[in-house]
Amino acid sequence: MRSSDLPEVRDLQLFRSMSEERxxxxxxxxxxxTFPAQLDLITEGDSADFLYVVVExxxxxxxxxxxxxxxxxxxxxxGTFILAAVIKDAxxxxxxxxxxxxxxxxxxxxxxxxxxxxxxxxxRAIISELADCYRGMVKEHKDLKLRSxxxxxxxxxxxxxxxxxxxxxxxxxxxxxxxxSMLGMTPENLSRAxxxxxxxxxDVDNNVVxxxxxxxxxxxxxxxxxxxxxxx
Amino acid sequence: MRSSDLPEVRDLQLFRSMSEERxxxxxxxxxxxTFPAQLDLITEGDSADFLYVVVExxxxxxxxxxxxxxxxxxxxxxGTFILAAVIKDAxxxxxxxxxxxxxxxxxxxxxxxxxxxxxxxxxRAIISELADCYRGMVKEHKDLKLRSxxxxxxxxxxxxxxxxxxxxxxxxxxxxxxxxSMLGMTPENLSRAxxxxxxxxxDVDNNVVxxxxxxxxxxxxxxxxxxxxxxx
DNA sequence: CGTACCATTGATCACTATCAAGCTACGTGG
DNA sequence: CCACGTAGCTTGATAGTGATCAATGGTACG
Numbered sequence: 001m002r003s004s005d006l007p008e009v010r011d012l013q014l015f016r017s018m019s020e021e022r023x024x025x026x027x028x029x030x031x032x033x034t035f036p037a038q039l040d041l042i043t044e045g046d047s048a049d050f051l052y053v054v055v056e057x058x059x060x061x062x063x064x065x066x067x068x069x070x071x072x073x074x075x076x077x078x079g080t081f082i083l084a085a086v087i088k089d090a091x092x093x094x095x096x097x098x099x100x101x102x103x104x105x106x107x108x109x110x111x112x113x114x115x116x117x118x119x120x121x122x123x124r125a126i127i128s129e130l131a132d133c134y135r136g137m138v139k140e141h142k143d144l145k146l147r148s149x150x151x152x153x154x155x156x157x158x159x160x161x162x163x164x165x166x167x168x169x170x171x172x173x174x175x176x177x178x179x180x181s182m183l184g185m186t187p188e189n190l191s192r193a194x195x196x197x198x199x200x201x202x203d204v205d206n207n208v209v210x211x212x213x214x215x216x217x218x219x220x221x222x223x224x225x226x227x228x229x230x231x232x
Numbered sequence: 233m234r235s236s237d238l239p240e241v242r243d244l245q246l247f248r249s250m251s252e253e254r255x256x257x258x259x260x261x262x263x264x265x266t267f268p269a270q271l272d273l274i275t276e277g278d279s280a281d282f283l284y285v286v287v288e289x290x291x292x293x294x295x296x297x298x299x300x301x302x303x304x305x306x307x308x309x310x311g312t313f314i315l316a317a318v319i320k321d322a323x324x325x326x327x328x329x330x331x332x333x334x335x336x337x338x339x340x341x342x343x344x345x346x347x348x349x350x351x352x353x354x355x356r357a358i359i360s361e362l363a364d365c366y367r368g369m370v371k372e373h374k375d376l377k378l379r380s381x382x383x384x385x386x387x388x389x390x391x392x393x394x395x396x397x398x399x400x401x402x403x404x405x406x407x408x409x410x411x412x413s414m415l416g417m418t419p420e421n422l423s424r425a426x427x428x429x430x431x432x433x434x435d436v437d438n439n440v441v442x443x444x445x446x447x448x449x450x451x452x453x454x455x456x457x458x459x460x461x462x463x464x
Numbered sequence: 465c466g467t468a469c470c471a472t473t474g475a476t477c478a479c480t481a482t483c484a485a486g487c488t489a490c491g492t493g494g
Numbered sequence: 495c496c497a498c499g500t501a502g503c504t505t506g507a508t509a510g511t512g513a514t515c516a517a518t519g520g521t522a523c524g
Contacts, residue, residue, distance in 0.1 A: 065378040084363040093370045120352035130362040131316040137369040138325045146297040222298050
Protein backbone atom coordinates (compact mmCIF):
# COMPACT_ATOMS: atom_id res chain seq x y z
CA MET A 1 0.00 0.00 0.00
CA ARG A 2 1.19 3.43 -0.81
CA SER A 3 -0.21 6.44 0.91
CA SER A 4 -0.94 8.04 -2.44
CA ASP A 5 -3.51 5.33 -3.03
CA LEU A 6 -5.78 6.72 -0.42
CA PRO A 7 -6.04 10.47 -0.27
CA GLU A 8 -9.40 10.11 1.51
CA VAL A 9 -7.79 8.12 4.27
CA ARG A 10 -4.93 10.55 4.57
CA ASP A 11 -7.55 13.25 4.95
CA LEU A 12 -9.20 11.54 7.91
CA GLN A 13 -9.16 13.62 11.06
CA LEU A 14 -7.28 10.76 12.65
CA PHE A 15 -4.40 10.83 10.16
CA ARG A 16 -4.39 14.40 8.95
CA SER A 17 -1.88 15.82 11.39
CA MET A 18 0.69 13.03 11.07
CA SER A 19 3.94 13.53 9.26
CA GLU A 20 4.22 12.01 5.81
CA GLU A 21 6.77 9.50 7.06
CA ARG A 22 4.64 8.24 9.90
CA UNK A 23 1.67 7.89 7.63
CA UNK A 24 3.77 5.98 5.14
CA UNK A 25 4.99 3.75 7.94
CA UNK A 26 1.43 2.96 8.95
CA UNK A 27 0.27 2.35 5.42
CA UNK A 28 3.22 0.22 4.47
CA UNK A 29 2.00 -2.72 6.48
CA UNK A 30 -1.67 -2.07 5.82
CA UNK A 31 -3.98 -4.04 3.56
CA UNK A 32 -6.70 -2.60 1.43
CA UNK A 33 -9.21 -5.31 0.85
CA THR A 34 -12.65 -5.66 -0.66
CA PHE A 35 -15.17 -7.82 1.14
CA PRO A 36 -18.54 -9.08 -0.07
CA ALA A 37 -21.73 -8.13 1.75
CA GLN A 38 -22.77 -9.97 4.89
CA LEU A 39 -19.28 -11.07 5.77
CA ASP A 40 -18.15 -11.31 9.37
CA LEU A 41 -15.04 -9.21 9.87
CA ILE A 42 -14.48 -9.56 13.58
CA THR A 43 -16.13 -11.38 16.45
CA GLU A 44 -16.48 -10.02 19.95
CA GLY A 45 -13.98 -11.56 22.33
CA ASP A 46 -11.30 -11.85 19.66
CA SER A 47 -8.12 -9.90 20.14
CA ALA A 48 -7.43 -6.76 18.16
CA ASP A 49 -5.01 -7.51 15.35
CA PHE A 50 -5.99 -4.64 13.10
CA LEU A 51 -7.46 -1.21 13.14
CA TYR A 52 -10.25 -1.10 10.55
CA VAL A 53 -11.03 1.81 8.27
CA VAL A 54 -14.13 1.66 6.11
CA VAL A 55 -13.21 3.18 2.75
CA GLU A 56 -16.27 2.12 0.77
CA UNK A 57 -19.47 0.35 1.69
CA UNK A 58 -20.97 -0.03 5.13
CA UNK A 59 -20.16 -2.01 8.26
CA UNK A 60 -22.49 -2.99 11.09
CA UNK A 61 -21.26 -3.25 14.66
CA UNK A 62 -23.31 -5.65 16.73
CA UNK A 63 -23.20 -7.50 20.01
CA UNK A 64 -24.53 -10.83 21.19
CA UNK A 65 -25.51 -12.33 24.48
CA UNK A 66 -27.43 -15.45 25.30
CA UNK A 67 -28.74 -16.02 21.77
CA UNK A 68 -29.86 -12.41 21.52
CA UNK A 69 -28.30 -9.94 19.14
CA UNK A 70 -28.35 -6.15 18.91
CA UNK A 71 -26.99 -3.67 16.42
CA UNK A 72 -24.67 -1.29 18.22
CA UNK A 73 -23.85 1.07 15.40
CA UNK A 74 -23.04 1.59 11.74
CA UNK A 75 -19.76 2.68 10.22
CA UNK A 76 -19.72 4.56 6.93
CA UNK A 77 -16.86 5.86 4.78
CA UNK A 78 -14.56 7.24 5.89
CA GLY A 79 -14.75 5.90 9.42
CA THR A 80 -12.78 3.66 11.73
CA PHE A 81 -13.86 1.06 14.19
CA ILE A 82 -12.52 -0.79 17.23
CA LEU A 83 -9.92 1.86 17.90
CA ALA A 84 -10.30 1.46 21.66
CA ALA A 85 -9.63 -2.27 21.57
CA VAL A 86 -6.56 -1.70 19.41
CA ILE A 87 -5.20 0.93 21.75
CA LYS A 88 -5.78 -1.10 24.88
CA ASP A 89 -4.76 -4.36 23.18
CA ALA A 90 -7.94 -5.77 24.63
CA UNK A 91 -10.60 -8.13 23.26
CA UNK A 92 -13.33 -6.66 21.06
CA UNK A 93 -16.56 -5.85 22.83
CA UNK A 94 -18.47 -5.88 19.55
CA UNK A 95 -18.60 -7.92 16.38
CA UNK A 96 -18.58 -6.40 12.92
CA UNK A 97 -19.91 -7.50 9.56
CA UNK A 98 -20.19 -5.88 6.17
CA UNK A 99 -23.68 -4.83 5.17
CA UNK A 100 -22.81 -4.03 1.58
CA UNK A 101 -19.81 -4.98 -0.50
CA UNK A 102 -17.10 -2.93 1.20
CA UNK A 103 -13.56 -1.77 0.73
CA UNK A 104 -11.73 -1.83 4.01
CA UNK A 105 -8.28 -0.81 5.10
CA UNK A 106 -6.66 -3.00 7.73
CA UNK A 107 -3.81 -1.47 9.69
CA UNK A 108 -1.90 -3.83 11.95
CA UNK A 109 -2.66 -2.99 15.57
CA UNK A 110 0.99 -3.33 16.45
CA UNK A 111 1.86 -0.52 14.08
CA UNK A 112 -0.89 1.72 15.32
CA UNK A 113 0.31 1.32 18.87
CA UNK A 114 3.89 1.86 17.83
CA UNK A 115 3.19 5.00 15.87
CA UNK A 116 1.00 6.43 18.56
CA UNK A 117 3.82 5.95 21.06
CA UNK A 118 6.19 7.81 18.77
CA UNK A 119 4.02 10.49 17.23
CA UNK A 120 2.35 12.81 19.68
CA UNK A 121 0.29 14.49 16.97
CA UNK A 122 -1.19 11.13 16.16
CA UNK A 123 -1.77 10.58 19.86
CA ARG A 124 -3.74 13.80 20.06
CA ALA A 125 -5.79 12.84 17.03
CA ILE A 126 -6.60 9.53 18.68
CA ILE A 127 -7.74 11.36 21.79
CA SER A 128 -10.13 13.42 19.74
CA GLU A 129 -11.46 10.37 17.94
CA LEU A 130 -11.90 8.39 21.15
CA ALA A 131 -13.63 11.28 22.85
CA ASP A 132 -16.07 11.43 19.93
CA CYS A 133 -16.70 7.70 20.14
CA TYR A 134 -17.29 7.94 23.86
CA ARG A 135 -19.70 10.82 23.56
CA GLY A 136 -21.52 9.04 20.75
CA MET A 137 -21.98 6.00 22.94
CA VAL A 138 -23.21 8.13 25.85
CA LYS A 139 -25.84 9.61 23.54
CA GLU A 140 -26.94 6.17 22.38
CA HIS A 141 -27.22 5.08 25.97
CA LYS A 142 -29.28 8.10 26.97
CA ASP A 143 -31.54 7.54 23.98
CA LEU A 144 -32.25 3.97 25.02
CA LYS A 145 -32.52 4.64 28.73
CA LEU A 146 -34.69 7.75 28.66
CA ARG A 147 -36.99 7.22 25.68
CA SER A 148 -39.72 4.87 24.55
CA UNK A 149 -39.51 3.02 21.26
CA UNK A 150 -41.77 5.48 19.44
CA UNK A 151 -39.78 8.43 20.77
CA UNK A 152 -36.52 6.87 19.62
CA UNK A 153 -37.98 6.22 16.19
CA UNK A 154 -39.36 9.74 15.81
CA UNK A 155 -36.01 11.24 16.71
CA UNK A 156 -34.18 8.96 14.33
CA UNK A 157 -36.49 9.91 11.50
CA UNK A 158 -35.87 13.58 12.22
CA UNK A 159 -32.16 12.86 12.16
CA UNK A 160 -32.33 11.10 8.80
CA UNK A 161 -34.44 13.89 7.36
CA UNK A 162 -31.96 16.52 8.44
CA UNK A 163 -28.86 14.72 7.16
CA UNK A 164 -30.60 14.06 3.85
CA UNK A 165 -31.12 17.72 3.19
CA UNK A 166 -34.16 18.74 5.20
CA UNK A 167 -36.66 18.28 2.37
CA UNK A 168 -39.30 16.79 4.63
CA UNK A 169 -38.66 13.46 2.97
CA UNK A 170 -36.18 10.76 3.82
CA UNK A 171 -35.04 7.36 2.69
CA UNK A 172 -34.49 4.75 5.36
CA UNK A 173 -30.80 3.95 4.98
CA UNK A 174 -31.14 0.34 6.15
CA UNK A 175 -33.51 -2.57 6.15
CA UNK A 176 -36.35 -2.02 8.54
CA UNK A 177 -35.12 -5.12 10.27
CA UNK A 178 -31.74 -3.50 10.90
CA UNK A 179 -33.29 -0.21 11.80
CA UNK A 180 -35.41 -1.95 14.40
CA SER A 181 -32.36 -3.53 15.95
CA MET A 182 -30.54 -0.21 15.96
CA LEU A 183 -33.47 1.30 17.81
CA GLY A 184 -33.67 -1.56 20.26
CA MET A 185 -36.94 -3.08 19.14
CA THR A 186 -38.33 -5.92 17.06
CA PRO A 187 -39.28 -5.54 13.39
CA GLU A 188 -42.94 -6.05 14.28
CA ASN A 189 -42.71 -3.27 16.78
CA LEU A 190 -41.08 -0.90 14.32
CA SER A 191 -43.92 -1.54 11.92
CA ARG A 192 -46.41 -0.60 14.62
CA ALA A 193 -44.39 2.36 15.76
CA UNK A 194 -44.49 3.75 12.23
CA UNK A 195 -48.27 3.36 12.28
CA UNK A 196 -48.39 5.14 15.61
CA UNK A 197 -46.68 8.08 13.94
CA UNK A 198 -49.17 8.35 11.10
CA UNK A 199 -51.40 10.80 13.02
CA UNK A 200 -48.31 12.99 13.26
CA UNK A 201 -48.08 13.30 9.51
CA UNK A 202 -45.61 10.48 8.98
CA ASP A 203 -46.33 8.66 5.72
CA VAL A 204 -44.39 5.55 4.86
CA ASP A 205 -44.00 4.12 1.38
CA ASN A 206 -41.61 1.18 1.58
CA ASN A 207 -38.33 2.76 2.54
CA VAL A 208 -39.39 6.33 1.79
CA VAL A 209 -40.83 8.36 4.64
CA UNK A 210 -42.52 11.73 4.30
CA UNK A 211 -42.79 14.00 7.29
CA UNK A 212 -45.82 16.14 6.48
CA UNK A 213 -46.00 17.79 9.87
CA UNK A 214 -42.54 18.38 11.21
CA UNK A 215 -43.88 20.44 14.09
CA UNK A 216 -46.07 17.60 15.30
CA UNK A 217 -43.25 15.07 15.06
CA UNK A 218 -40.94 17.40 16.94
CA UNK A 219 -43.51 17.94 19.66
CA UNK A 220 -43.57 14.22 20.18
CA UNK A 221 -39.87 13.56 19.66
CA UNK A 222 -38.48 16.50 21.62
CA UNK A 223 -35.05 16.24 19.98
CA UNK A 224 -32.11 17.67 21.88
CA UNK A 225 -28.55 18.41 20.89
CA UNK A 226 -27.37 16.43 23.90
CA UNK A 227 -28.72 13.20 22.43
CA UNK A 228 -29.48 13.68 18.78
CA UNK A 229 -26.79 15.91 17.33
CA UNK A 230 -23.91 14.10 15.71
CA UNK A 231 -21.50 16.84 16.59
CA UNK A 232 -21.65 19.01 19.75
CA MET B 233 -2.57 23.39 45.86
CA ARG B 234 0.74 21.64 46.08
CA SER B 235 1.28 18.30 44.48
CA SER B 236 2.54 16.89 47.75
CA ASP B 237 -0.92 17.35 49.18
CA LEU B 238 -2.36 14.60 47.08
CA PRO B 239 -0.18 11.56 46.65
CA GLU B 240 -3.26 9.52 45.72
CA VAL B 241 -4.03 11.85 42.86
CA ARG B 242 -0.45 11.79 41.69
CA ASP B 243 -0.72 8.02 41.70
CA LEU B 244 -3.70 8.01 39.34
CA GLN B 245 -3.08 6.18 36.10
CA LEU B 246 -3.89 9.44 34.40
CA PHE B 247 -1.16 11.45 36.13
CA ARG B 248 1.41 8.83 37.01
CA SER B 249 3.59 9.17 33.95
CA MET B 250 3.75 12.97 33.90
CA SER B 251 6.84 14.84 34.87
CA GLU B 252 6.88 16.45 38.29
CA GLU B 253 6.84 19.90 36.72
CA ARG B 254 3.81 19.25 34.55
CA UNK B 255 1.94 17.80 37.46
CA UNK B 256 2.81 20.82 39.57
CA UNK B 257 1.63 23.06 36.76
CA UNK B 258 -1.70 21.30 36.67
CA UNK B 259 -2.13 21.31 40.43
CA UNK B 260 -1.15 24.91 40.83
CA UNK B 261 -4.39 26.19 39.42
CA UNK B 262 -6.51 23.39 40.85
CA UNK B 263 -8.92 23.61 43.74
CA UNK B 264 -9.48 20.94 46.30
CA UNK B 265 -12.92 21.44 47.70
CA THR B 266 -15.31 19.61 50.00
CA PHE B 267 -18.95 19.47 49.03
CA PRO B 268 -21.95 18.36 51.06
CA ALA B 269 -24.10 15.43 49.97
CA GLN B 270 -26.77 15.89 47.34
CA LEU B 271 -25.12 18.88 45.75
CA ASP B 272 -25.28 19.46 42.03
CA LEU B 273 -21.79 19.86 40.62
CA ILE B 274 -22.48 20.14 36.93
CA THR B 275 -25.52 20.21 34.69
CA GLU B 276 -25.72 18.66 31.27
CA GLY B 277 -25.43 21.23 28.53
CA ASP B 278 -23.04 23.41 30.51
CA SER B 279 -19.58 23.94 29.13
CA ALA B 280 -16.60 22.18 30.62
CA ASP B 281 -14.65 24.55 32.85
CA PHE B 282 -12.99 21.95 35.01
CA LEU B 283 -11.86 18.38 35.00
CA TYR B 284 -13.22 16.73 38.16
CA VAL B 285 -11.37 14.21 40.30
CA VAL B 286 -13.23 12.50 43.12
CA VAL B 287 -10.79 12.24 46.03
CA GLU B 288 -13.25 11.25 48.74
CA UNK B 289 -16.94 10.44 48.77
CA UNK B 290 -19.08 9.47 45.80
CA UNK B 291 -20.49 11.23 42.76
CA UNK B 292 -23.46 10.22 40.64
CA UNK B 293 -23.56 10.88 36.92
CA UNK B 294 -27.09 11.20 35.59
CA UNK B 295 -28.96 12.38 32.55
CA UNK B 296 -32.35 13.94 32.01
CA UNK B 297 -34.80 14.15 29.16
CA UNK B 298 -38.40 15.21 29.12
CA UNK B 299 -38.91 15.09 32.88
CA UNK B 300 -37.32 11.66 33.05
CA UNK B 301 -34.04 11.01 34.78
CA UNK B 302 -31.58 8.14 34.69
CA UNK B 303 -28.41 7.35 36.58
CA UNK B 304 -25.61 6.89 34.10
CA UNK B 305 -22.82 5.87 36.44
CA UNK B 306 -21.06 6.32 39.74
CA UNK B 307 -17.61 7.76 40.35
CA UNK B 308 -15.60 6.64 43.36
CA UNK B 309 -12.20 7.70 44.67
CA UNK B 310 -9.90 8.02 42.93
CA GLY B 311 -11.72 8.60 39.69
CA THR B 312 -12.25 11.37 37.19
CA PHE B 313 -15.31 12.43 35.27
CA ILE B 314 -16.23 14.44 32.17
CA LEU B 315 -12.77 14.05 30.70
CA ALA B 316 -14.19 13.78 27.18
CA ALA B 317 -16.09 17.07 27.44
CA VAL B 318 -12.98 18.81 28.78
CA ILE B 319 -10.84 17.49 25.96
CA LYS B 320 -13.30 18.38 23.24
CA ASP B 321 -14.27 21.64 24.92
CA ALA B 322 -17.84 20.53 24.37
CA UNK B 323 -20.96 20.72 26.55
CA UNK B 324 -21.49 18.04 29.17
CA UNK B 325 -23.73 15.19 28.14
CA UNK B 326 -24.36 14.26 31.76
CA UNK B 327 -25.05 16.00 35.03
CA UNK B 328 -23.25 15.17 38.25
CA UNK B 329 -24.16 15.42 41.90
CA UNK B 330 -22.52 14.31 45.12
CA UNK B 331 -24.14 11.36 46.82
CA UNK B 332 -22.16 11.62 50.04
CA UNK B 333 -20.11 14.46 51.41
CA UNK B 334 -17.22 14.50 48.96
CA UNK B 335 -13.78 15.95 48.51
CA UNK B 336 -13.25 16.88 44.91
CA UNK B 337 -10.33 18.23 42.95
CA UNK B 338 -11.17 20.71 40.23
CA UNK B 339 -8.58 21.22 37.53
CA UNK B 340 -9.23 24.07 35.09
CA UNK B 341 -10.08 22.62 31.70
CA UNK B 342 -7.85 25.15 30.02
CA UNK B 343 -4.83 23.79 31.88
CA UNK B 344 -5.70 20.20 31.12
CA UNK B 345 -5.90 20.99 27.43
CA UNK B 346 -2.70 22.97 27.56
CA UNK B 347 -0.73 20.30 29.35
CA UNK B 348 -2.03 17.57 27.13
CA UNK B 349 -0.86 19.54 24.10
CA UNK B 350 2.60 19.88 25.61
CA UNK B 351 3.11 16.56 27.38
CA UNK B 352 2.84 13.51 25.18
CA UNK B 353 3.04 11.15 28.15
CA UNK B 354 -0.03 12.81 29.55
CA UNK B 355 -1.67 12.55 26.15
CA ARG B 356 -1.06 8.81 26.13
CA ALA B 357 -2.47 8.48 29.63
CA ILE B 358 -5.58 10.32 28.51
CA ILE B 359 -5.94 7.93 25.60
CA SER B 360 -5.87 5.00 27.95
CA GLU B 361 -8.40 6.62 30.27
CA LEU B 362 -10.74 7.55 27.43
CA ALA B 363 -10.52 4.09 25.94
CA ASP B 364 -11.51 2.67 29.33
CA CYS B 365 -14.44 5.08 29.59
CA TYR B 366 -15.58 4.17 26.10
CA ARG B 367 -15.38 0.46 26.71
CA GLY B 368 -17.20 0.87 30.00
CA MET B 369 -20.02 2.68 28.25
CA VAL B 370 -20.22 0.03 25.53
CA LYS B 371 -20.63 -2.59 28.25
CA GLU B 372 -23.39 -0.60 29.94
CA HIS B 373 -25.14 -0.27 26.62
CA LYS B 374 -24.90 -3.97 25.85
CA ASP B 375 -26.20 -4.74 29.32
CA LEU B 376 -29.28 -2.60 28.79
CA LYS B 377 -29.91 -3.62 25.20
CA LEU B 378 -29.46 -7.35 25.52
CA ARG B 379 -30.76 -8.19 28.97
CA SER B 380 -34.00 -8.08 30.90
CA UNK B 381 -34.27 -6.26 34.21
CA UNK B 382 -33.90 -9.44 36.27
CA UNK B 383 -30.86 -10.48 34.28
CA UNK B 384 -29.24 -7.10 34.78
CA UNK B 385 -29.93 -7.25 38.49
CA UNK B 386 -28.55 -10.78 38.86
CA UNK B 387 -25.35 -9.82 37.09
CA UNK B 388 -24.95 -6.69 39.17
CA UNK B 389 -25.36 -8.68 42.37
CA UNK B 390 -22.70 -11.12 41.21
CA UNK B 391 -20.45 -8.16 40.48
CA UNK B 392 -20.93 -6.64 43.92
CA UNK B 393 -20.34 -9.99 45.57
CA UNK B 394 -17.08 -10.48 43.72
CA UNK B 395 -15.71 -7.01 44.40
CA UNK B 396 -16.63 -7.32 48.07
CA UNK B 397 -14.49 -10.38 48.52
CA UNK B 398 -16.49 -13.29 47.18
CA UNK B 399 -17.94 -14.32 50.53
CA UNK B 400 -21.35 -15.09 49.09
CA UNK B 401 -22.66 -12.02 50.84
CA UNK B 402 -22.82 -8.44 49.68
CA UNK B 403 -23.93 -5.03 50.80
CA UNK B 404 -25.82 -2.94 48.32
CA UNK B 405 -23.57 0.10 47.89
CA UNK B 406 -26.43 2.52 47.14
CA UNK B 407 -30.05 3.17 47.95
CA UNK B 408 -32.31 0.71 46.24
CA UNK B 409 -33.82 3.71 44.53
CA UNK B 410 -30.47 4.62 43.00
CA UNK B 411 -29.66 1.04 42.20
CA UNK B 412 -32.94 0.76 40.33
CA SER B 413 -32.11 3.81 38.26
CA MET B 414 -28.64 2.47 37.53
CA LEU B 415 -30.20 -0.75 36.30
CA GLY B 416 -32.77 1.08 34.21
CA MET B 417 -35.88 0.19 36.17
CA THR B 418 -38.26 1.61 38.74
CA PRO B 419 -37.84 1.05 42.48
CA GLU B 420 -41.03 -1.03 42.52
CA ASN B 421 -39.63 -3.21 39.82
CA LEU B 422 -36.35 -3.71 41.62
CA SER B 423 -38.26 -4.87 44.66
CA ARG B 424 -40.09 -7.42 42.55
CA ALA B 425 -36.96 -8.45 40.70
CA UNK B 426 -35.32 -9.27 44.04
CA UNK B 427 -38.33 -11.42 44.91
CA UNK B 428 -38.03 -13.14 41.55
CA UNK B 429 -34.49 -14.11 42.52
CA UNK B 430 -35.48 -15.69 45.83
CA UNK B 431 -35.94 -19.15 44.28
CA UNK B 432 -32.33 -18.81 43.14
CA UNK B 433 -31.10 -18.59 46.70
CA UNK B 434 -31.02 -14.81 46.88
CA ASP B 435 -31.95 -13.62 50.37
CA VAL B 436 -32.37 -9.93 51.00
CA ASP B 437 -32.21 -8.28 54.40
CA ASN B 438 -32.45 -4.53 53.94
CA ASN B 439 -29.26 -3.67 52.09
CA VAL B 440 -27.54 -6.99 52.76
CA VAL B 441 -27.91 -9.71 50.15
CA UNK B 442 -26.88 -13.33 50.59
CA UNK B 443 -26.30 -15.49 47.55
CA UNK B 444 -26.91 -19.00 48.87
CA UNK B 445 -26.76 -20.65 45.47
CA UNK B 446 -24.18 -18.98 43.32
CA UNK B 447 -24.49 -21.68 40.66
CA UNK B 448 -28.21 -21.03 40.24
CA UNK B 449 -27.74 -17.28 40.02
CA UNK B 450 -24.99 -17.71 37.47
CA UNK B 451 -27.13 -20.01 35.38
CA UNK B 452 -29.71 -17.27 35.22
CA UNK B 453 -27.33 -14.33 34.92
CA UNK B 454 -24.88 -15.81 32.44
CA UNK B 455 -22.18 -13.27 33.27
CA UNK B 456 -19.57 -12.61 30.62
CA UNK B 457 -16.28 -10.76 30.69
CA UNK B 458 -17.42 -8.76 27.67
CA UNK B 459 -20.15 -7.08 29.67
CA UNK B 460 -19.53 -7.63 33.35
CA UNK B 461 -15.80 -7.45 33.95
CA UNK B 462 -14.50 -4.06 35.04
CA UNK B 463 -11.18 -4.66 33.37
CA UNK B 464 -10.68 -6.63 30.12
C1' DC C 465 -42.36 -20.09 -11.65
C1' DG C 466 -41.06 -21.34 -7.30
C1' DT C 467 -38.32 -20.28 -3.29
C1' DA C 468 -36.75 -17.35 0.17
C1' DC C 469 -36.82 -13.39 2.63
C1' DC C 470 -38.85 -9.23 4.31
C1' DA C 471 -42.66 -6.51 5.93
C1' DT C 472 -47.10 -6.23 7.90
C1' DT C 473 -51.02 -7.53 10.76
C1' DG C 474 -53.54 -9.90 14.39
C1' DA C 475 -53.69 -12.41 18.68
C1' DT C 476 -51.62 -13.24 22.73
C1' DC C 477 -48.27 -13.14 26.31
C1' DA C 478 -44.51 -11.25 29.15
C1' DC C 479 -42.44 -7.59 31.09
C1' DT C 480 -42.26 -3.11 33.01
C1' DA C 481 -44.42 1.20 34.58
C1' DT C 482 -47.84 3.59 37.14
C1' DC C 483 -50.90 4.51 40.85
C1' DA C 484 -52.27 3.76 45.42
C1' DA C 485 -51.81 2.18 49.97
C1' DG C 486 -49.39 0.64 53.94
C1' DC C 487 -45.26 -0.31 56.53
C1' DT C 488 -40.94 0.67 58.81
C1' DA C 489 -37.16 3.41 60.33
C1' DC C 490 -35.55 7.69 61.52
C1' DG C 491 -35.15 12.38 63.02
C1' DT C 492 -37.46 16.48 64.89
C1' DG C 493 -39.80 18.99 68.05
C1' DG C 494 -43.14 19.19 71.63
C1' DC D 495 -40.03 10.14 75.95
C1' DC D 496 -43.49 10.24 72.74
C1' DA D 497 -46.05 12.03 68.70
C1' DC D 498 -45.50 13.30 64.35
C1' DG D 499 -43.83 13.88 59.77
C1' DT D 500 -40.84 12.36 56.30
C1' DA D 501 -38.59 9.29 53.32
C1' DG D 502 -37.61 4.83 51.62
C1' DC D 503 -39.25 0.29 50.69
C1' DT D 504 -42.73 -3.05 49.68
C1' DT D 505 -47.04 -4.91 47.96
C1' DG D 506 -51.26 -5.03 45.25
C1' DA D 507 -54.04 -3.68 41.36
C1' DT D 508 -54.01 -2.06 36.89
C1' DA D 509 -52.49 -0.22 32.59
C1' DG D 510 -49.18 0.31 29.03
C1' DT D 511 -45.44 -1.12 26.38
C1' DG D 512 -42.96 -4.31 23.88
C1' DA D 513 -42.05 -9.33 22.57
C1' DT D 514 -43.51 -13.57 20.63
C1' DC D 515 -46.01 -16.57 17.63
C1' DA D 516 -48.53 -17.32 13.58
C1' DA D 517 -50.35 -16.16 9.17
C1' DT D 518 -50.43 -13.44 4.99
C1' DG D 519 -48.93 -10.78 1.12
C1' DG D 520 -45.31 -8.80 -1.56
C1' DT D 521 -40.96 -8.85 -3.99
C1' DA D 522 -36.51 -10.16 -5.64
C1' DC D 523 -33.77 -13.59 -7.31
C1' DG D 524 -32.54 -17.80 -9.22
